[in-house]
Amino acid sequence: RDGLLSVEFRKLGGKVGPGSGRPAKLYSPVVEEIGASVPERHYDLAGEVMASAIQNLMAKGGSPREVLLETAYARGREAGSAEPHFEDVLASYGYRPEPDDDGGYSLVNCPFHRLAESHTSVVCAMNGAFLSGAAAVCGIAEERIADDNREGHCCAKIRPAS
Template identity: 35%
Template sequence: MSASGSAAPNALAALSNLDDPLRRRLYDFVAESDTPVSREQAAAAVDIGRTLAAYHLDKLADAELLTVSYQRPAGRGGPGAGRPAKLYTRATTEMSVSVPPRDYELLARLLVSSVEHDTSGVVRAAVNEAALDAGKRAAADAGGDLLAALRGCGYLPQIDADGRVDLRNCPFHRVARNHLEVVCGLNLRLVEGVIAGSGRSGARAELAPEPGRCCVVLHDAAPVTSDSRPA
């Protein structure tokens, strides 16, 4: 959701929940998780009590930053199984606030449309080169740390034991929905720039679209200089 006009106060109030350091740590933990998170898991992750974790998680859910579901523990059902556990996941709703109002998404759509209508290929080549350079700068700003650079770009990377990195978020999702080819190509070049800037010559990026994730995955990205979660 992009907030403007009368919607801005509501979005601003919701986003202000992340000003609280503890609440932000809980949100980051849930957002980085591949599966729904229980109150007990969240409490253990940030080293607080379950009751306090539940309070903050519910506040984040009230602000529509998290979504709630209920599930019984595996293997338990029927009478006496107890109440289903309350679980939390990152909301897919987008929120942004600009004061005074700005519409950067419109600008992005205009620029992407220009690429699509360029029959010469010159504009597309220039934009792809700019994306590559932006990735290299992101890696330099992160001190060559591949995952930190990807996090800084908004990709929410998660690495597995085989060195594959899944990008759990597309920073350009709203524009990508209607301009998939161009945006996926830009994502690929941007990630390739991050790889080049990090000096990880063995790593490679490829397009592998999956629902709910960025269209790019990385292979052979281990070893890394930080884990897959933000500090």
């Protein structure tokens, strides 16, 4: 129904003619890879950013942290240029932004949750750089990206406009 599998009817076992039975209903995937996560996660984005950062580091050298942040920032700018509003970028990457009482946004979901639990300083720094890059392209001051240490939330929050 969702177009993930194709269906084919075919006789199996080499028997033909009357008495050979009905053709079997066979399923095969339409796409090579299917991933689903509830709540929404984007480990593919984290892997892409980290692999690109490692590749840049190997080619040019430098500080691993700085190269990771530059790469994440650039990827955030790409994400921001694909969506008209910053809130749309947040929603499309699964952050689940919810307005705060102070005029900012809490990010109720972390798209990198499992990685952030075991590699907090690396993943949260990468996440902040990604969000800053997206914010910059969308015309949001990068200074509006702040730390959020509340349990069950993303490590970042969006401060209100000043």
